[in-house]
Amino acid sequence: MNYSLQFKDAWPSIRVSLLSEQKYGALVNNFADVERVTRELEQLDAVDFISEASRKARRLQQDSVAERAEREESTSQEAPGECQNAVQAAEAPPPLSAPITSNIKCYTFPRGDVTRFRPARPDTLGILSYYLMDAASLLPVLALNVQPDEFVLDLCAAPGGKTLGILQTGFCGYLAANDVSVSRTKRLYQILNSYVPKQIRETVCITSWDGRNWGEREGGTFHKVLVDVPCTTDRHSVMEEENNIFNRRRSKERQMLPMLQLQLLVAGILATKPRGEVVYSTCSLSQLQNEYVIERAIEIAETEFNIGTRVEDLSHFRTLFQDTFSFSSDCRLGELVLPHLTANFGPMYFCKLRRV
């Protein structure tokens, strides 16, 4: 009922997609035999959607440079002198924001192709060659845009798909992965054991703290913070009876989710260095758990902690990844991947804040 009001005519299509089999992506494990695994995945006609997007970004960048040069040439003939600069400034296209630069590779089957990947096999060193996940879950990791030697915090990390994605960049100077749930943290250990060599694994600091208190422990320390909060997990909730968050027994917990999400996001902001960045993400379609949490966190950071934050524009994600994912066109803050029968990933909401 709630989502039919929010999405109106689009809801039946989103609903039927949520009720249909979800698509997966194969995140290539850069610690395994990359050449062999990429060759095998390409033989299946799967495509690395991230390198496709990088190619698209380069093409768009070149087109815009060429267009600008053409325009400058024509204005220099028409409008000499001071006036010419003003014309150029007004007409110059905005540069394509931060193209996707990362070592992360993730293979998906093209739109409309519902082929499934086989479970990954261990390589000669016993390391698994790829990790199957909702490919949209990598978008928050890409939005984090980890740069060499940066300090990164994954505040709600278990079972660890995004932590593994962050490690694939090979860039972290220091990575802290935290999750309040001890049993889920064990799954994080298992994933790292199966995918990451011991010497890298041992550099990851794994903790089971309540993330809401993180700022008090290590405030202002990290260049990048990922806050992938607990949410109504919409796809899981429409399909699974067991432990369903919409079960009456869990009403209180469900009603308190936006408050928990807000507290975690504020803690994430406090953990970030000035000019550092926080990516907030959920796998819910709910505005109450997405945009409203962002708005309220910005307000609280400002009024209670005197910390200014700014929402970063991620609209280039829509341009670059539209061949793989179906994006909502009316998400006020951040980006939302909508489940679609031809591209049945998500839901995945992500929004980036910069501490200013």
Ligand SMILES: C[S@@+](CC[C@H](N)C(=O)[O-])C[C@H]1O[C@@H](n2cnc3c(N)ncnc32)[C@H](O)[C@@H]1O
């Ligand atoms: C959406 S899941 C995270 C998924 C994970 N990032 C991944 O990609 O595999 C949300 C996680 O938040 C954890 N969580 C819930 N409350 C928390 C808290 N107060 N502090 C830290 N983690 C919390 C849950 O245990 C759960 O594992």
